[in-house]
Amino acid sequence: MNVVKADIVIIGAGGAGLRAALAVAEHDADLKIALISKVYPMRSHTVAAEGGAAGVIKEGDSLEDHFNDTVSGGDWLCDQDAVDLFVNQAPEELIQLEHWGCPWSREQDGHIAVRPFGGMKNERTWFAADKSGFHILHTLFQTSLQYPSITRYDEYYSTDLMIEDGRCQGVNAIEMRTGLMHLFQAKSVIVATGGAGWMFPFTTNGAIKTADGMAMAYRAGVPLKDMEFVQYHPTGLPGTGILLTEGCRGEGGILVNKDGYRYLQDYNLGPPDPWPRKKAMELGPRDRLSQAFWHEQQKGRTVTSRWGEVVHLDMRHLGEKKINERLPLVRDLAKSYVGKDPVHDLVPVRPVAHYMMGGIHTDIDAATPIPGLYAAGECACVSINGANRLGSNSLTELLVFGGRAGRHAAEYARENPSSSPEDHILNQAQEARQRITDMFLREDSGENIALLRKEMSATIESGAGIYRTEDTLRETCDRLLELRSRYAKIHLEDKSNVFNTNLTYTLEVGSMLDAAIAMAYSALHRKESRGSHQRLDYTNRDDENYLKHSMAYYQGSEEPRLEYQAVVITRSPPAERVYGGAGK
Amino acid sequence: MNHKLIELEILRYRPEQDQEPWFQNYQVPCEEDWVVLDALNYVKEHMDSSLSYRWSCHMAVCGSCGMMIDGDPALSCKTFVRDLPERAIRIEPLANFPIERDLVVVMDDFVEKLERVKPYIIREEDKPLGEGEHLQTPAQLAKFKQYTLCINCLCCYSACPQYALIPEFIGPAALALAHRYNQDSRDQGCEAREDVVSANEGIWDCAFADACSLVCPKHVDPASAIQQMKISSTIGWYKNLLGLKRS
Numbered sequence: 001m002n003v004v005k006a007d008i009v010i011i012g013a014g015g016a017g018l019r020a021a022l023a024v025a026e027h028d029a030d031l032k033i034a035l036i037s038k039v040y041p042m043r044s045h046t047v048a049a050e051g052g053a054a055g056v057i058k059e060g061d062s063l064e065d066h067f068n069d070t071v072s073g074g075d076w077l078c079d080q081d082a083v084d085l086f087v088n089q090a091p092e093e094l095i096q097l098e099h100w101g102c103p104w105s106r107e108q109d110g111h112i113a114v115r116p117f118g119g120m121k122n123e124r125t126w127f128a129a130d131k132s133g134f135h136i137l138h139t140l141f142q143t144s145l146q147y148p149s150i151t152r153y154d155e156y157y158s159t160d161l162m163i164e165d166g167r168c169q170g171v172n173a174i175e176m177r178t179g180l181m182h183l184f185q186a187k188s189v190i191v192a193t194g195g196a197g198w199m200f201p202f203t204t205n206g207a208i209k210t211a212d213g214m215a216m217a218y219r220a221g222v223p224l225k226d227m228e229f230v231q232y233h234p235t236g237l238p239g240t241g242i243l244l245t246e247g248c249r250g251e252g253g254i255l256v257n258k259d260g261y262r263y264l265q266d267y268n269l270g271p272p273d274p275w276p277r278k279k280a281m282e283l284g285p286r287d288r289l290s291q292a293f294w295h296e297q298q299k300g301r302t303v304t305s306r307w308g309e310v311v312h313l314d315m316r317h318l319g320e321k322k323i324n325e326r327l328p329l330v331r332d333l334a335k336s337y338v339g340k341d342p343v344h345d346l347v348p349v350r351p352v353a354h355y356m357m358g359g360i361h362t363d364i365d366a367a368t369p370i371p372g373l374y375a376a377g378e379c380a381c382v383s384i385n386g387a388n389r390l391g392s393n394s395l396t397e398l399l400v401f402g403g404r405a406g407r408h409a410a411e412y413a414r415e416n417p418s419s420s421p422e423d424h425i426l427n428q429a430q431e432a433r434q435r436i437t438d439m440f441l442r443e444d445s446g447e448n449i450a451l452l453r454k455e456m457s458a459t460i461e462s463g464a465g466i467y468r469t470e471d472t473l474r475e476t477c478d479r480l481l482e483l484r485s486r487y488a489k490i491h492l493e494d495k496s497n498v499f500n501t502n503l504t505y506t507l508e509v510g511s512m513l514d515a516a517i518a519m520a521y522s523a524l525h526r527k528e529s530r531g532s533h534q535r536l537d538y539t540n541r542d543d544e545n546y547l548k549h550s551m552a553y554y555q556g557s558e559e560p561r562l563e564y565q566a567v568v569i570t571r572s573p574p575a576e577r578v579y580g581g582a583g584k
Numbered sequence: 585m586n587h588k589l590i591e592l593e594i595l596r597y598r599p600e601q602d603q604e605p606w607f608q609n610y611q612v613p614c615e616e617d618w619v620v621l622d623a624l625n626y627v628k629e630h631m632d633s634s635l636s637y638r639w640s641c642h643m644a645v646c647g648s649c650g651m652m653i654d655g656d657p658a659l660s661c662k663t664f665v666r667d668l669p670e671r672a673i674r675i676e677p678l679a680n681f682p683i684e685r686d687l688v689v690v691m692d693d694f695v696e697k698l699e700r701v702k703p704y705i706i707r708e709e710d711k712p713l714g715e716g717e718h719l720q721t722p723a724q725l726a727k728f729k730q731y732t733l734c735i736n737c738l739c740c741y742s743a744c745p746q747y748a749l750i751p752e753f754i755g756p757a758a759l760a761l762a763h764r765y766n767q768d769s770r771d772q773g774c775e776a777r778e779d780v781v782s783a784n785e786g787i788w789d790c791a792f793a794d795a796c797s798l799v800c801p802k803h804v805d806p807a808s809a810i811q812q813m814k815i816s817s818t819i820g821w822y823k824n825l826l827g828l829k830r831s
Binding site: 109154206496501505 | 643686721
């Protein structure tokens, strides 16, 4: 087995992983960084974020407002110490990106331009047209190329974290080009592998968003926190699930039902002003907007299209000039994939699975309970997003907490030399390797991995979608456990070593099953409605019993063990979430 | 949805078992608004799990799924089956790159060239974060914005006749990126990039065939970036000759 030694291993080279690598490199040039990713960095899904990144920069805005918007947006499930830290560090991180060359959109005088976003009281979303994630990712990647201490391992698929002596000391990974296994040995490890959207049948997420890091940490004993909170973005293109940014509505786009009626006014989000009013109507939070669609559909007021039920996003009044300047990608995507030009046509949209608020449990230093193991970005739950993330907080989150993970992992690596004899870790890596070899050797059990994935996503949608009940969740939980026992018998049809995507696909389905089980059981046991977690059998928020984080612990083939952890409340006691004209 | 049977003719090459590349045909029931990638995914999930190709975002921004479709480099996630002629669709890996397996190419050469052009802000003195952002007017941004849009899909390298002849050529995407930084009002690294940019295998290997710009799915227009650099590099050379400071 090949052994690569580094001070710090970072798994995932999207926004959070690259930001972490840059933080380590700037912090201490002597620390050797191994940056491992199953794709080339510029393919990471940060690339698809469109609307922008939130950070207070303008006169009239305040850190306090950003704090309050985030905490109420998250239905008071956010840890307020983490949110404070986040809003405080946000502006500096965004300025840092500007210094690194990010082509942020500008005002006429050359200052940074900001746009309104859902659930935000003031304009504070920095944007680079409607390709903000793309520019952030490429800026970070290109900037990283100047640091000799960062060695990239592109297209290496990580399979298992190496835990020895009670601390994380490396990771096992497959070099996809050769099929060779490599043990990466390190003093600290950062997981930055992104979310898990691909476990849903209809998602904005790319095919690489498969819960890999969440599952690795979970199997190693770290709890997955608040997994039941899944964000549905209200405006995805039907058919493909391609995202149309909230920036469409930030710039003034409106949502109408089959009667041309701005239906959001019926869901405590009015009045329907002709101009975009902050925290109202189309600029309400994503959970409320996606739930409103569901109700419209129940009432038979959605539009029946060739792709199923939709509502219409109307941007025609913005005019061609503004659409070309602010929303060029949206125009291109709508024209290409549904044949509608936003300059002249109504664009069909519907809610689509978009973002996991939950993830690997970390503290505000991005540290997990396992010493030496850190996590940041969508795979982590720190938690600033609570029960519902506000749009444009996640790009900032991966900068703030990616950077923090890097600095804290660097400190840990400096203070803690490798403690285990190498052969212990090699033995562990050998076990990981054996599990994969077994998949190659196993007899054909008649299971097809693609069909297994389809069954998984179908049961997640039917039982754990926008609205949930005890019965649907129970059925989904049972079904997922059954799927996992069938998964244990899966064999590989493709026995080759070189770029074996049958192998990686199969491993990805295994990771998604583990994360899905944590999600479904966490949802089953949360008998209240809060933010994105809506129960038809428990319709109210229940602070007395559920103002707490769900912590799901891996129990092998059994259902996860659930524990709970108190939410950190510092200065904003739980209150009613108010949007629309009454909102402040 | 209406299904229509289409035929894919896909290049296969598995280095552990194939002596050389060959073509395999698949009949795929295709929906009317499918892109070529949807048809490949159908093959992978229903017919042949061994077919290998890269893809992720399915919205033409991650740059993974560039391949030759009926002889032209294109993103398979943005090439609609309905726009192709009604005969077997021929799908091959990107031209001008070694094949790693099936439709997956070895892209080491591009990544190495990308690094060589120093694609990051270079300044004599960093501005402290506490002093806020650099001012940059929309007009200054417009000077380089187009060249920031490259998704590294490598279609331009597959189309470039010079890269096919001269493997050392730095090539369209990497040179356009050098130009992007050179034109950025925050950057002072033009001279640091000059060695790579104006070397023989840099801008002067470009014969202005314009093939790169024609196939670019993001309209980056690398050919114009390279021609602009030829002019500024020439002016710089004469200024140098006359002992004037380059700017």
